[in-house]
Amino acid sequence: MPRLKGFPGLIIKPEWVEKVTTGPYDAYTPEQRQVITSENKFSFLNVTRSFEDLPTEKQNDVEGLLNDCKEAMDHLYKTNVYQTFDEPSLFVYRIDIPHNGNTHSQTGIVGLVPVEDTGSFQILKHEEVRPERSDLMSRHLVTVEASSSPISLTCKNDEQLNKAINDCTLNNPVLVTEDSEMKQTIWRVAGETARELSELVSNKTLYITDGHHRMAAAEEALKKSRNRNEPLESTLAVLFPDNEMLVLPFHRRVGDIENRSSQELLKAINSVCEIEKSEDFLPKRDGEVVLYIDSQSYRVILPESNGNNLVSQLDVARLQEHILSPIFGVVNPGTHKLIDYVPGPLGVDVVKERCDKDLWVGFIMHPLNIKNLMDVAEAGELMPPKSSYLMPKPRSGVFVRDLNRENNIQ
Structure with missing residues (x-):
């Protein structure tokens, strides 16, 4: 399996961006999530609900919670809020945010990476995970059969990779959306261009910058899979070159x-x-x-x-x-x-x-710098809790990987 491969992705339609997409789940308090989900049945927060969002009497109803999440995802499918691409594709993803009076911009590649380490491939980690959290996320992945928040990765930048990514942005994007907090632009990359882009990262060491629990959840889901389900062998990720990463404390x-x-x-x-x-x-x-x-x-x-x-x-x-x-x-x-x-x-x-x-x-x-994080990961050490805050964070609900659809296409 290549280190970064394409998938038949779903991208939110421009007219549905405001109604569906949200910030990261933990960027909201339980009270804020309650207000949003009760007022907007299309919000992606309905798909990512967790124990914190349940009333006390339902705190132990994990199955009910996950089924509700699946129903919310199915509702978005039925409402046809996504552009669909059947051909396996990579997506170049640019995020622009205001920062210290200027604009911070970073451009990466969204695709699938292998869940299991092999002798020639490894995604380095720097953070400990809480088993109870990764277990729930694993069950969510298997029940909902979809993922939306890509694991954030970085690698050492080089001129060839930078040029290849920038060349992809010369084409027409499949999505441009902007609000006061963030501008997002997405370009679809398929065929030989996608293969060449994937090849450029084939020999690079990859480092998780955000999403250790999501990776642990993907590993657990694969481990428990009876049939070694092929879609579960990989997980959704976005790879940003290290020179573009913004690290805050x-x-x-x-x-x-x-x-x-x-x-x-x-x-x-x-x-x-x-x-x-x-x-x-x-x-x-x-x-x-x-x-x-x-x-x-x-x-x-x-x-x-x-x-x-x-x-x-x-x-x-x-x-x-x-x-x-x-x-x-x-x-x-x-x-x-x-x-x-x-x-x-x-x-x-x-x-x-x-x-x-x-x-x-x-x-x-x-703030730490990105080299601190990469050095710690290479040494096999683990950062203390809340050591760094990586910005910007991709919005939930922009990309969707539909595992069931992917299985049928294959």
Whole structure:
């Protein structure tokens, strides 16, 4: 199987974009999802519902939940909201978003990648997954028989790949859609051009940047498949060259279980770190974070780690080692009840507003770069929870891979 192959894809029709497509599932609160799905039966959030969206008395009705998701997907098929392409195709996908007063643009290739590692092929990972989450996603994939949110991958860029992708954008797109948050443009690539494009990534190492749970779910679905169902041998992915990736941080907020005063906390932090008052709310370099406490910002220089692996040298790990664990008692940042993560796109103002409201302590992080992520993956290490926030995230419901249709075409 090639590393990136075409599929008979479905692309949302332009007139249905606003009604159907959504941001990522976890970009909404349960309350927001409830309002959207109750008011709009065409929203793709009806297809991606999870336990959080169920009333208390139905929390254990997994089968009912998944059947409802399938009905929502079937409703979209019957309403004919998608353009259909029977010939296996790759799709060049460009996303433009506003960022820091400018426009960030990245262009990648949407196709299928193998689910199983082989001796000559491997997709490198850097993040641990929660089995209960990947299990539900696996069952969702098998029941709904469709996927829409591609796993995000990256690879090392080269001029030949960049030129080939750009050449594809000289043709007429099959979709152009734009709103205040994002512009999306899609070009279909088939036949010999698709084969040549696939060949250009055949010798490249691929790295997951977003979608570890989706990959784990695809692996589990294949493992449990009785007939080694061919569509389950691959999964939907989008591959962006590394030089176009935008990496933002996850900022941290922590509550103090001991209810110490601001001065007591500052003294404790100053005992292990160099800190000074600052008018800046953004750290300028690696090894530096901005502490926000009692409506005042402080520049904090993190001590070097006592560890000797790559992950231990990252700012998120150094903050955890020297401050969050010993001072705030955050032993497991993935499950601790008094820690809150603020995605980079929400901005520093959200950190400040929340801290001013609940009197928690904010830590504004400097972003990792894509090389950090790739180096960690190559070393076989795992990042701490919420180490990076990759932008932009493809909209749900734009692409659909219909496994049942794919089986019939084959």
